[in-house]
Amino acid sequence: MKQHHVVAAIICHKNKYLCVQRGENKYPYVAFKYEFPGGKVEPGESNTVALRREIHEELQMDIQVGELFASVYYEYPDFAITMDSYLCTTKSPQLCLNEHIAYQWLRKEDLQTVSWAPADIPVVEKLMDVQRHDIEFTY
Ligand SMILES: Nc1nc2c([nH]c(=O)n2[C@H]2C[C@H](O)[C@@H](COP(=O)(O)OP(=O)(O)OP(=O)(O)O)O2)c(=O)[nH]1
Numbered sequence: 001m002k003q004h005h006v007v008a009a010i011i012c013h014k015n016k017y018l019c020v021q022r023g024e025n026k027y028p029y030v031a032f033k034y035e036f037p038g039g040k041v042e043p044g045e046s047n048t049v050a051l052r053r054e055i056h057e058e059l060q061m062d063i064q065v066g067e068l069f070a071s072v073y074y075e076y077p078d079f080a081i082t083m084d085s086y087l088c089t090t091k092s093p094q095l096c097l098n099e100h101i102a103y104q105w106l107r108k109e110d111l112q113t114v115s116w117a118p119a120d121i122p123v124v125e126k127l128m129d130v131q132r133h134d135i136e137f138t139y
Pocket residue numbers: 004006007008030034035036037038039040081083117118119120
């Protein structure tokens with residue numbers, strides 16, 4: 001099965017997370033699903049360089065790439081991905097949708113109001129879990 005190495009940016013701005021929606025796709029299981037922006041790492045590229053390049057191409061946005069948050073391996077019917085997701089920030093939330101059909105800035109507790117690509121579900125659950133721990137530690 002074809003394997004892809006994908007990087008994804010979990011971009012946080014003012015306590016909201018950028019979620020972007022894919023359009024029509026030859027693979028129905030990812031069509032119109034929400035995902036974290038990013039894409040395939042090219043040969044010889046580091047994860048950070050690939051992520052900044054993809055976010056420029058897709059959103060015309062500058063990001064600061066922070067720590068690795070989660071690595072997920074997921075087998076779709078036609079290919080498999082290893083997806084490394086990074087916690088990122090941006091100084092400006094302005095963006096231009098070059099490849100996606102919609103976007104939403106969502107609070108952690110609202111992340112499950114959209115339909116995610118299957119590979120992203122464990123990442124979203126982990127993000128929401130971090131929120132619960134934050135609350136436990138704060139109060
Ligand atoms: N960027 C991104 N891709 C994801 C996520 N979740 C997920 O399953 N994927 C899948 C969808 C794609 O098949 C693959 C990423 O490839 P890509 O964004 O370069 O897009 P693509 O295959 O549609 O496009 P192409 O470059 O082959 O033309 O990983 C996610 O959160 N972000």
